Structure formats: C-alpha cells, structure tokens
Amino acid sequence: MPEPTCFENTPELWRASWPRLAVDTHKYRRGHVAVFSGGLASTGAARLAARASARIGAGAVTVLSPPDAILVHAVHLTSIMLRKTETVADACAFIRDRKVRAAVLGPGFGDDPKIYALVPALLDRRRSGEEFHGLVLDADGLTAFEDNPDALFQAAEKKGANALVLTPHEGEFHRLFPAIAEDTGLSKLDKVRAAARSANAIVVYKGPDTVIAAPDGRVAINMNGTPLLATAGSGDVLAGMAAGLIAQGMPAFEGAAAAVWLHADAARRFGQGLIAEDLPGMLPEVLRALAKE
Ligand SMILES: NC(=O)C1=CN([C@@H]2O[C@H](COP(=O)(O)OP(=O)(O)OC[C@H]3O[C@@H](n4cnc5c(N)ncnc54)[C@H](O)[C@@H]3O)[C@@H](O)[C@H]2O)[C@@H](O)CC1
Numbered sequence: 251m252p253e254p255t256c257f258e259n260t261p262e263l264w265r266a267s268w269p270r271l272a273v274d275t276h277k278y279r280r281g282h283v284a285v286f287s288g289g290l291a292s293t294g295a296a297r298l299a300a301r302a303s304a305r306i307g308a309g310a311v312t313v314l315s316p317p318d319a320i321l322v323h324a325v326h327l328t329s330i331m332l333r334k335t336e337t338v339a340d341a342c343a344f345i346r347d348r349k350v351r352a353a354v355l356g357p358g359f360g361d362d363p364k365i366y367a368l369v370p371a372l373l374d375r376r377r378s379g380e381e382f383h384g385l386v387l388d389a390d391g392l393t394a395f396e397d398n399p400d401a402l403f404q405a406a407e408k409k410g411a412n413a414l415v416l417t418p419h420e421g422e423f424h425r426l427f428p429a430i431a432e433d434t435g436l437s438k439l440d441k442v443r444a445a446a447r448s449a450n451a452i453v454v455y456k457g458p459d460t461v462i463a464a465p466d467g468r469v470a471i472n473m474n475g476t477p478l479l480a481t482a483g484s485g486d487v488l489a490g491m492a493a494g495l496i497a498q499g500m501p502a503f504e505g506a507a508a509a510v511w512l513h514a515d516a517a518r519r520f521g522q523g524l525i526a527e528d529l530p531g532m533l534p535e536v537l538r539a540l541a542k543e
C-alpha cells in the first residue's frame with residue numbers, strides 16, 4: 251500500500267512535531283523570528299505578524315525596519331525588538347549574528363526592489379547562517395514576483411536552500427501561478443499540489459478551504475475555517491504564526507498546517523466582532539485547549 255499523501259488538517263497531522271519547552275531553554279533557543287517592515291505609512295502589518303510569532307511561542311521576535319519607520323514602531327513595540335535595517339547585507343548579518351530561525355517578508359512591505367536580492371539571500375544558507383530554517387513569503391512579497399516567478403522558484407530549488415513557505419490568497423495565487431490557476435481541469439487540491447512542486451515551496455493557498463501542499467506531494471485540507479477571518483490583516487497574523495512555529499523547530503509543512511488550524515481556532519473562539527489585532531491575544535486560550543486534547 252502506498253503511503254497516504256492527502257490529509258485533513260487536524261492536530262493529529264502535526265502534533266508529533268509540536269515544539270516542547272526544555273527546562274534549560276532560553277529565549278533564542280526557543281526560536282528567534284525576524285519580521286521585515288515596510289516604510290513609514292505601512293508598518294501595521296509587520297507588527298501584526300510579529301505579535302503573532304511571539305504569542306505562538308517564539309522566544310524572541312525582532313521587527314527589521316527601514317530608517318523612516320523606526321519611530322512609528324518604537325512607539326508601538328514593547329517586548330518585540332526593533333532593528334534598523336537598510337540593506338540586504340544588514341539583514342543577513344543580523345539574521346546570522348542573532349541566530350534568527352525564521353523570517354516573515356511581505357506584509358506591508360510595498361514595492362521596494364530590494365526584495366529581489368533579499369529573497370535569494372534569505373534562501374541561501376551561506377548568507378542566512380546555519381540556524382535559519384525558513385522564510386514565510388506573503389502579500390507584497392508574493393506580488394513582487396508576478397512578472398518573474400521563476401526567479402523565486404529557482405532560488406528555492408538550489409541545493410541546500412532554506413525552506414520557503416508561500417501564503418497566497420486567490421489573487422496572489424493567480425499572480426504567481428497563472429497557468430495553474432487558469433487550468434479549469436484542476437481542483438483546488440490539484441492546483442496547490444502542482445504549485446508546490448513548481449515553486450519548490452510549501453504553498454498555503456488561503457480561502458474558505460485553505461489547502462497546504464509540500465513539493466513532495468503531501469497535501470492537507472483545512473476544515474475549521476470561518477468567514478470571521480475575512481478581515482484585513484488576518485493573513486499577516488497567519489504568516490507570523492507560521493514563522494513562529496518554524497522558528498521553534500517545526501518542519502515547514504507541519505508548521506504551516508498547524509498555523510492554519512490554530513489561526514481558525516482563534517477566530518472561532520473569539521467570534522463576532524473579530525479584527526486581526528484580536529487573533530494573537532486568543533492564542534494562549536487556543537494553546538491551552540490544544541494541550542488538554
Ligand atoms: N494593517 C495593515 O497594515 C494591513 C496591511 N495589509 C497589507 O496591505 C498590502 C496590500 O494587501 P492586499 O491584500 O489589499 O493586496 P492585494 O494586492 O492582494 O490586493 C487585493 C487585490 O487582490 C484581489 N483579490 C483576489 N482574490 C482575493 C482574495 N481572496 N483576497 C483578497 N484580495 C483578493 C482583490 O480583488 C484586490 O484587487 C499588503 O502588503 C498587505 O500585507 C493588509 O494585510 C491589510 C492590513
């Protein structure tokens with residue numbers, strides 16, 4: 251009998267790789283996440299992602315900010331750290347020196363052309379350092395590669411490359427994978443699986459029926475989604491959660507799948523009136539319930 255490759259996304263799928271807290275851990279051992287911020291007028295998305303990474307259990311989270319946005323972040327951030335970062339070399343040096351394990355790039359990032367050098371650098375273990383496990387690319391980070399998706403896919407294909415997680419909504423999926431998106435003979439499941447293979451990445455195709463796929467053919471269909479999540483910024487929170495779990499040592503497929511399920515559970519528990527800011531604050535209750543199961 252061949253091994254099954256198509257699963258319902260429930261905690262049983264990823265519980266075995268769920269992070270455990272060692273008694274002798276410290277904040278960097280628990281996992282350090284870096285979140286790239288956009289400029290002065292679009293800083294909120296990075297903070298949403300950063301807060302989600304911290305609440306899901308990353309021991310340290312740093313927002314990497316362009317100089318013009320430092321003050322805005324400084325008045326909003328408390329336990330989350332802040333670092334001025336101007337160049338790709340600055341970012342790589344910080345990630346290597348401060349043992350960052352996962353990064354979020356894209357939420358509120360805008361159209362800064364630096365991204366075309368930044369993404370290959372973050373996927374290259376020699377530039378990111380050995381501790382780095384993976385990059386979660388979302389929102390503007392996906393749209394940036396609309397005209398040349400192969401540049402992204404080839405960077406992820408290189409031997410020994412760090413894990414790449416792509417989290418497109420329907421519009422972003424269409425921008426990155428137009429031929430797959432327009433193939434009317436394919437189900438959503440077939441589309442995500444084909445996309446993950448061609449991108450050499452974990453693909454989280456978001457929506458009412460989020461599907462998570464790995465390049466090796468594994469697919470998980472999420473069934474606990476809720477339309478309460480259709481609120482601005484909830485995708486930024488999801489990206490931060492996935493990075494937070496990858497930083498704590500979960501493999502990228504399991505980390506992404508766990509983030510999707512927990513994100514929806516948080517929304518369901520909060521109920522009506524939910525806005526994206528509410529999601530990270532629900533995670534302690536979500537994690538307590540998960541531990542009791
Ligand atoms: N508080 C904040 O600072 C927030 C910042 N955000 C950032 O704002 C930037 C723009 O985000 P947008 O999502 O608006 O950018 P998009 O460039 O994805 O714009 C949305 C466009 O995609 C189309 N589309 C197709 N399918 C869609 C789907 N399933 N969901 C949403 N749109 C779909 C829409 O019709 C619309 O024209 C990103 O950098 C994002 O991270 C947003 O996440 C919202 C919250």
Ligand SMILES: Nc1ncnc2c1ncn2[C@@H]1O[C@H](COP(=O)(O)OP(=O)(O)O)[C@@H](O)[C@H]1O
Pocket residue numbers: 389419456457458459460475476477478479480481482483484485486487488
């Ligand atoms: N109708 C829906 N049912 C379930 N989940 C939804 C629905 N609409 C959106 N979502 C979820 O909400 C999140 C929205 O993410 P995204 O579109 O990137 O928003 P943003 O860019 O504003 O953060 C995704 O996790 C998506 O799966």
